[in-house]
Amino acid sequence: MAGHIQDRWYKTESTAGGKAVRVKSDRHGVGMRYRARYVGPDGTEKSKSFPDKQKRLAEKWLNETAADMARGQYIDPRAGRITFQQFAEKWVATHTTEINSREAAERRLRLHAYPYIGTRPMPAFQPGHIRTWLGGLEKSVPASSHRRIIFGTVSAAFSAAVDDGLITKNPCQARSVQIPKPGQPRVTPWAPTQVLTVRAALPAHLRTAVDIASGCGLRQGEVFGLDVEELDYEGEWVRVQHQLKRIRGKYVFALPKGGKTRSVPLPRSVAAALVAHSKLNPPVTVTLPWRTPDGPPVTKSLIFSGAGGSFVRVSHFNDHMWKPALAVAGIIPPAKEGERYASAPQHGMHALRHFYASVLLDAGENIRALSQYLGHADPGFTLRTYTHLMPSSEGRTRKAVDGLFGPPPDHAHGPETAQ
Secondary structure (H helix, E strand, O other), X not given: OOEEEEEOOEEEEEOOOOOEEEEEOOOOOOXXXXXXXXXXXXXXXXXXXXXXXXXXXXXXXXXXXXXXXXXXXXXXXXHHHOEHHHHHHHHHOOOOOOHHHHHHHHHHHHHHOHHHHOOOEHHHOOHHHHHHHHHHHHHHOOOHHHHHHHHXXXXXXXXXXXXXXXXXXXXXXXXXXXXXXOOOOOOOOOOHHHHHHHHHHOOHHHOHHHHHHHHHOOOHHHHHOOXXXXXXXXXOEEEEOOEEEEEOOEEEEEOOHHHOOEEEEOOHHHHXXXXXXXXXXXXXXXXXXXXXXXXXXXXXXXXXXXXXXXXXXXXXXXXXXXXXXXXXXXXXXXXXXXXXXXXXXXXXXXXXXXXXXHHHHHOOOOHHHHHHHHOOOOHHHHHHHHHHHOOOHHHHHHHHHHHHHOOOOOOOOOHHHOO
């Protein structure tokens, strides 16, 4: 590292004979005397000023800075002026290409991080600050799974700051910082009678949405964004290539969650229901922006339609159709007069995907195939979510033997009598 110390109180001038002499500068006796200067890794000059009689301190600072560069522990002095909120706001705007993911991360930081740790300079963070923040977060956010997501977003911002050279360590990754536990409740799939009762309680033109959701495992946005071209009746496949998505109150067409398109087997019973539905409710042509509210227009022929012959507005469907159907089925209590239905996040339309998963696992389908049909990026996530629904080994043994020999007649006494 090339560096030197400038003495602002003196300057060098040449005499008439060409001899260099030191003379007092215009700043002599005023302000900081010494300025230590060096060129940082980014190629720009950095400096720090020191008062009179502290030249040795300036030299020590330069030497320590050079040592930090050599060890890879150098931090730009300007980072000391950057607060967590200033850095995180820039980071969250660019850390993902999914606009919904960006907005969710921004909301978590704005509500749960900025008011408590937003004004602290990045290099000033210690693990103790994170522990204190998590302690307060436990009081304001009771659900540990939600706290874990918030913590993950904050930790990701600090990791980005490490990558950018603003800090040397992520304080969220210290051993003394305890990450909130997942606390994910076990999935309890609906019984077939519940699925059928909810289906019957929906408006007639939307009942088949239950068939495709519970029979093919599609997400709600994929169901209401289902295009005629995605149905291969002859080959018995559903090609899930896009979804109907709501962004900042506006609807768009976009790729499925995680950008993961997939093909799902189309059972004949579901195909028959879709054919019958289309005869009574012809597909509607809908044009919406692609991916973002200002994206290019894309036209689809949607299987399911809402009011006015357009797409189904999910928020209206959930509040005015889905929840009343849940109440009819006894899954949630009826709404009191003049009040809205209670929140039931575990009983959203996503419950039909859980039902689909339980049916496939009970039939002996493997986790990898189920993960592919559900559109999960990681089969391990599918396993963690549904492992308790998998048939036990002893149950599979009984099924295998019963399937081979069949039910014995009343007079039989052993498998050798099976036909």
